[in-house]
Amino acid sequence: MTAPFDLALLAAPARRRGIANDLAVAVPLVLAAAGLAWRWQGMAAALAILAFGVALAAGLAVYRARRFDARWVVRRLDAGRADMEDSTDLLLAAPDALGPLQQLQRARLLARLADETGAALAPAWSGRAIAAAWTAGLVIAAAALLWPAARSGETARPDVAAVPGGPPQLVAQQLRIVPPAYTGLPPRTINGLDARAPVGSRLSWSIEYRPAPGAVVLTLLNGERLQLARRGDTFTLTRGLDRSMLYRIGSGDRGAALPLLHRIDAIRDTPPVIRVLDPERTLTQKTSGQRRWTLNFEASDDYGVAAVARLRVIVTKGEGENISFQERTTTLTGSGPARKRRFSASLDIAALGLTVGNDLVAQLIVTDMREPGPQAVRGPSLILRWPPDQGVQGSGLDGMVKTVLPAYFRSQRQIIIDAEALQRERRRLPADRFSQRSNALGVDQSILRQRYGRFLGDEVSEEPSLPTNDAPVAKPKPAAEAPAALPSGHALDDGHDHAPAKSAVFGNASDVLAEFGHTHAEGDANLIDPETRTLLRQALDAMFESERNLRQSAPDQARPHAYVALRLIKQVQEATRIYLARTGPDLPPIDPARRLTGDRKTLGSPRLAPPPREAGDIDAVPAAAWRALAGSGDVQLGALQRWIDRAGGRVGDPLALAAAIDTVARDPGCRACRDRLRGLLWQALATPPAQVQRRATGDAAGRRYLDALR
Known part of the structure; x- marks a missing residue:
């Protein structure tokens, strides 16, 4: 069978024109985006956006060019050339599949397309779209070039405002954080002085002033001062992070404004968490024929669990007070990612020496990868119990075997x-x-x-009755202790309560x-x-x-x-x-002689004593400050800061409270700052104990009545 005519060759010029047309529209926009990235983020960001944008534009252009195929050529030829007589679709079919007239028409079409190259079929250029794209690109590029220059590392809000001819101005600030190696976190650099970092990280400050001051000091909130080393116009300092802190960085020149407080939160490494996957219960009963005990654990940690864990196995032997313990430890190797490892063990019950009536206790011990001092965590104790034999009592009586039942x-x-x-x-x-x-x-x-x-x-x-006709022999009692007559067929020890005997009344139910x-x-x-x-x-x-x-x-x-x-x-x-x-309440009898007499000798005082309050109440200082902050008067901020140091764990976020105290100290008249400190103090105050509210004294007539009773 002869192959059909390849119309796709005629579509090649159209595909090339379509790709070029789309790229001509997209390239200026990609260049404008790369220029903006280079202006504000640096050369690396510009190159990344340029490469990604060009690749994306080329991919979209190639995808859009797929519409220029053989059927598109058929539609273009039928629409643009009258000599094709709307029969171009005959070129898509194999000649052997056509009839005689169709083959004759197909031969005529091929003769007419002998000189066709496809260039005339290509779409026209999108002149308006290309011009608009290049115009927008040039405008964006010019705006990026004419934008005021900003130095590398400068933040949008420096600590000290730029005043010509004034004190040194802060023009750049950077903080580099290098987490501990065991965390697996990469180092990072931020253009600011507030951050969150794991405990043990190395912090490196880089501060630049114009003109350069004589010294730059980092001052912690507790009064500790650290001087930064000078390298030209840049001042640097490196310090380890062991706890969260509030600090200021400023020059020691007189007349300089007080810098703002900055905060660094230290993220502490949490201990690992152990979850038991198998068995489902803490206490497992050994089944008949069971030879091995399978254990599966999952240990997770925020930075990673050590690949090797210990399995502590304890076997109990004996009964009652004569119980002995045999302890041994085996090593398990975990599988899976470091942050969520799985540990499995299959214990040989016979090899461990477990016998009837004893227990086998297993406990997993894992550690994280913190350095120095890994944190070790013990998992829950899993117990495999071999139930004791119930045994058969040797009484010789069928049906008298007493089985051991649970206590519940x-x-x-x-x-x-x-x-x-x-x-x-x-x-x-x-x-x-x-x-x-x-x-x-x-x-x-x-x-x-x-x-x-x-x-x-x-x-x-x-208790079951004896399977014989022998009645139990009762011990004789003295005549003085002989029981009174009881109803027929009953005795004092038959399990029922009986009142003392009395004479029966005939006809009484x-x-x-x-x-x-x-x-x-x-x-x-x-x-x-x-x-x-x-x-x-x-x-x-x-x-x-x-x-x-x-x-x-x-x-x-x-x-x-x-x-x-x-x-x-x-x-x-x-x-x-x-x-x-x-039974009803057993109330004392009422004395009618004392009613309405006003005699209150044996009654307690109706006034409730106020709750005892210690002289050095720790909440007295924040309570006084909370009341003072409602107005515009002075607040004892120094005493409040000392209260924070003494309160310890009672305060949920002591750094936020200390920062609010510092803000009020810098601007005592700031109403919003005082309200924020007041709200934080309200959350830190201890909830007072519930007290009984006194009853209302009533109106004038009621008070006169109560006075008359007194």
């Missing part, structure tokens, strides 16, 4: 969770093991049911109940309203059904009843009338 009652929600987990493990557990665990859950359900049943007056049998039965309408059961009692009884019935299915090794059938019990228990817990006061 299981909640209904926990029973549901354990039952669902047991149902999921059913296929993997032997039948006898499954039955034992299900029966244990039934026992827990029974204990919980009896616990709630006590609120309804249900009886709970604490309470005497009949006392003689032939028990009453349970006392205690906690009598403190629940009937509606709540109904809900609690339904919950107990659902617990009983759940217990019955669990004891029959059917946790799937017990689950619906357990959910019903949980829902009803929640409704009972949200009831508003469950607990009532059993």
Whole structure:
């Protein structure tokens, strides 16, 4: 098959014209932006903007030139040449795919395009856009060149205003910060004197005055003075950063204005943080057949965690007071980035010597890369416990084995969770093991049911009766201590409370109940309203059904009843009338003889004594300053500064408070400065303790009445 005619060759001149046209519009604008960057940011910024702008303009021009393709040529030929007879699209198809008439027409078109080079198809130049772009570029470049010159490193607001013929003028200021090597932060230079830097950084000041003064001094707020070294018209000083500071930099010449305060905040290195990924719980029970214990940790730090950590492993042995500990330490190597490393360990339980009834405790110790003195952090202690064997009591009686239960009652929600987990493990557990665990859950359900049943007056049998017909032998009592006659079938030690015997009255309902039965309408059961009692009884019935299915090794059938019990228990817990006061307040009897007599001998003073206040109250100074700042009077700023030094950690931002004090000292009449200091003092003052407000004395008639009583 013959290839179609390549119309893309005719589009090449148009693509070149389009790229040149776009570059002619974009280049002057890029040059203007580079000129502005060179004027205010230096040659490096200008070259960077120039390279980026030219690359961006060229890329956009090439992308826009993609529109000049073969179909564009077809449209241009059909629109510009009548001899093409609107049939140029025949050149896009292969000759073998055309019919006889189409092939004849295609041959005619090729003969007519024999001398076509494509130059006539190229678009015209965008004269107006090019002229506007070059005009704008020239105007911007001229404005940048004619802008007043600024020296390198000069800030927009020097400390001292430029006054011809006056004291030395600050014309340049720079602060170079070199963080400690362990932080991994690069050095940086700022055109200012306020900064934030890590503790341990090296600070280098570079100050330039015109004319140069005799000396330049850096004065800290605490009075410490450091003189800068002179190199020509530039003064330099290098100092380590150990804590946050407020300072001034100024010349020692007389008549010079007081420089402003500058602040440098020292960022302290925080200790690493350890997070346990596996296991999910601090206490883990050893499972049957488990040979290894897998631990996964994640340690993060603001600058980086050391690649090597220590794993502290402790094995306990013995019981009661005869417990011994075996401690060993292993080394772990972390993986991942320095700021967030992961540590993993797989402990061999048998090799560590863990036995039945003992614990295996693991704790990760990591350090950061601070120099000097890395910070070490201990992670949480993880415990692997090998549960002791329950054992079988050698009493020889079936059903009398007493299992060891936890010291706490299981909640209904926990029973549901354990039952669902047991149902999921059913296929993997032997039948006898499954039955034992299900029966244990039934026992827990029974204990919980009896616990709630006590609120309804249900009886709970604490000890099983003996499986024989032998009755316990009671010790004989002296005649003087012989109990009074009790109702039939009951004794003093049967677990119920009995009042002293009295003669029964024939036909009295309470005497009949006392003689032939028990009453349970006392205690906690009598403190629940009937509606709540109904809900609690339904919950107990659902617990009983759940217990019955669990004891029959059917946790799937017990689950619906357990959910019903949980829902009803929640409704009972949200009831508003469950607990009532059993007895009323025991008030002293009223003496009618003293009423309305005004006798107040045995009564306390109605006046409340003011709260005790120490003589040297630390908040007395800021409180007095806070009140003084509300007006226009003088404030004891020196005493306030000494209070800041004594307050220590009570003040959230002592540097901001000290700077506000300095601002008020420089301009006592500044209302905004006084309000700012007053607001900071209010935040620093301790919250006063709550005091009882005295009652209003009342009107004139009420006061006369109270005076008459006195």
